[in-house]
Amino acid sequence: MENQRSKGDKGLNPLQVIGIFWIALGIIMVIAVYAPPTVVGKVANLTAGGILLAIGLIALLKGTRKRASGRAEDI
Amino acid sequence: MIGGLDLFIVIFFIVGVFIVGLYFKRFVHTSEDFFLAGRKLAWWVIGMSIIGTNIGSYDYVGGAGAAYDVGIAQANYEWLGAIPAMVLSALLFVPYYWRAGAYTVPEYLGMRYNQPVRIVEALLWGSFLICCIAIFFWASGVMLETYVGWPIWLGILVTAVVVGIYTVTGGLTAVAMTDVIQLAVMLVGGLAVSIIGFHEVGGWSGLVEKISPEHPDHFKLFLPLSHESYPWLGMIFGLGLVLSPAWWCCHQAIIQRTLGARSEWDAKAGMLSATFLKTLVPILYVLPGLFVLALCAEPLADMDQALPWAIKNLLPVGLAGLVFAAFLAAIFSSVDSTLNSAVTIWTRDIYQNLFVRNASDQHYLRFGRMLTLVFVIIGAFLAEPLTTSFKGIYQAMQNLLTIFQGPTLATVLLGIMWARATQWGGLFGLLGGVACSAILHSTGMNFLYVAWWSFVVALLVNVLISLFTKPEPVEKLRGLVYGLVMKDEQVQENLASRVEGGD
Numbered sequence: 127m128e129n130q131r132s133k134g135d136k137g138l139n140p141l142q143v144i145g146i147f148w149i150a151l152g153i154i155m156v157i158a159v160y161a162p163p164t165v166v167g168k169v170a171n172l173t174a175g176g177i178l179l180a181i182g183l184i185a186l187l188k189g190t191r192k193r194a195s196g197r198a199e200d201i
Numbered sequence: 202m203i204g205g206l207d208l209f210i211v212i213f214f215i216v217g218v219f220i221v222g223l224y225f226k227r228f229v230h231t232s233e234d235f236f237l238a239g240r241k242l243a244w245w246v247i248g249m250s251i252i253g254t255n256i257g258s259y260d261y262v263g264g265a266g267a268a269y270d271v272g273i274a275q276a277n278y279e280w281l282g283a284i285p286a287m288v289l290s291a292l293l294f295v296p297y298y299w300r301a302g303a304y305t306v307p308e309y310l311g312m313r314y315n316q317p318v319r320i321v322e323a324l325l326w327g328s329f330l331i332c333c334i335a336i337f338f339w340a341s342g343v344m345l346e347t348y349v350g351w352p353i354w355l356g357i358l359v360t361a362v363v364v365g366i367y368t369v370t371g372g373l374t375a376v377a378m379t380d381v382i383q384l385a386v387m388l389v390g391g392l393a394v395s396i397i398g399f400h401e402v403g404g405w406s407g408l409v410e411k412i413s414p415e416h417p418d419h420f421k422l423f424l425p426l427s428h429e430s431y432p433w434l435g436m437i438f439g440l441g442l443v444l445s446p447a448w449w450c451c452h453q454a455i456i457q458r459t460l461g462a463r464s465e466w467d468a469k470a471g472m473l474s475a476t477f478l479k480t481l482v483p484i485l486y487v488l489p490g491l492f493v494l495a496l497c498a499e500p501l502a503d504m505d506q507a508l509p510w511a512i513k514n515l516l517p518v519g520l521a522g523l524v525f526a527a528f529l530a531a532i533f534s535s536v537d538s539t540l541n542s543a544v545t546i547w548t549r550d551i552y553q554n555l556f557v558r559n560a561s562d563q564h565y566l567r568f569g570r571m572l573t574l575v576f577v578i579i580g581a582f583l584a585e586p587l588t589t590s591f592k593g594i595y596q597a598m599q600n601l602l603t604i605f606q607g608p609t610l611a612t613v614l615l616g617i618m619w620a621r622a623t624q625w626g627g628l629f630g631l632l633g634g635v636a637c638s639a640i641l642h643s644t645g646m647n648f649l650y651v652a653w654w655s656f657v658v659a660l661l662v663n664v665l666i667s668l669f670t671k672p673e674p675v676e677k678l679r680g681l682v683y684g685l686v687m688k689d690e691q692v693q694e695n696l697a698s699r700v701e702g703g704d
Binding site for chain 2 (some may be wrong): 137138140143144147148150151154155158159161162164166167168169170172173174177178181
């Protein structure tokens, strides 16, 4: 029954969902680099945005791979 | 007060968490899906969710303030006060809970001892968790009022609606997955604050040089016995030996994630991975407290203003929004987990156990969802009266916890480690310990010592009464008590034949 439910589910894998969230937040933080007047402020925003983008992309790719292999609900 | 881009980041975070939480409604088909995420959680989700649940707003604000006041001794709440107990929990407690197939810690105690122990524990934890929901709501309201300028009632309403709806619909899956995204935001925000802080003070050596001359004790992990809040003896006995193991081995909101693990390995690995993450937590608030002490020219009138000072004076636009989002993440992750755990206890240990035993699975799922909604409303209404009856949020939590954490630990510890502990020993040990902590608490004793002595009393009463009452049958204890498998001749014969057969 578990497998039937997973095969029939066309939704996103949980990793894809959280990956999209992190990527969106990371993009906002990278855009926010323009806001602080100091270099250290820009570097801090860029670091935070870069890390969020990186972990978001990893989560998205892993989730996409799981979904492609028919494990849509696998966490 | 934040505004512009920072406010946009905060609102994006709130809306995003809400949408992500709602998405996990599709994963809930049965009551097991709702309460235990269908027992499908992977180790890394469990680990991140445990830490997300553990970090609350009082850790951020109160922890940074305490670090400003006493220094790195505050980090002992994360290191001595967590790491050994988490390893103990992963290797000793979690496997027995998981193998028992229990939904809650009181349910395990009901199997090990008897129904009265289960009910007393469920009422204690169930009531405590409802109080926690109210306290977290208040913390959220105060925070949103301070930084965003919303009235407290609006902050409580937003938190209740956002967290309440996704917890009602998505259950533990939504709770655990939103915890994961929230913890990442907290850690990234903490890392960025550290970069800026170290840049401003001139690295670690600069931090030590600026603080040490006037505050030589700020880089000592243990403070003198005469210290009012952090005496080393109390830290070791009260925190290290009782409060910490009680929190990490018996707290329903912590343990519930491991019960939702897809395997025993995932349950144990989840707790162990949380142990690693826990070592990083002082970065989030101990370092900012020290940065403020090094950089703020005038001493702060209220130590809890340390973190707001850091946000206002240290953080650039953008990062201030992210760090504030991390504050909210800390609250949201604590509220959702506490809510889900409270509902699990009241549904499984009280409603299903005492009132409606043989209803359909869908009935318990509907009841759980309805109860979640009820607790959100109760929490929102209790937020102000409950919290303002104590001096502060942190004190409210500590006072409530010390009443029964020591006795709970003694009861669970003897239950798992000592087959001779009987049902009556468990019951009277628990009640005796709670009575002891209530009496000691009323004398004004430091909560660390209250925890220690209530633990000792519960342990002694349990042992004494067990020795004078009839031992429990071995059949009842199998799988619930440490070492019984080693003494089970049939299991040992099977294992021996497997080895001989080369399996």
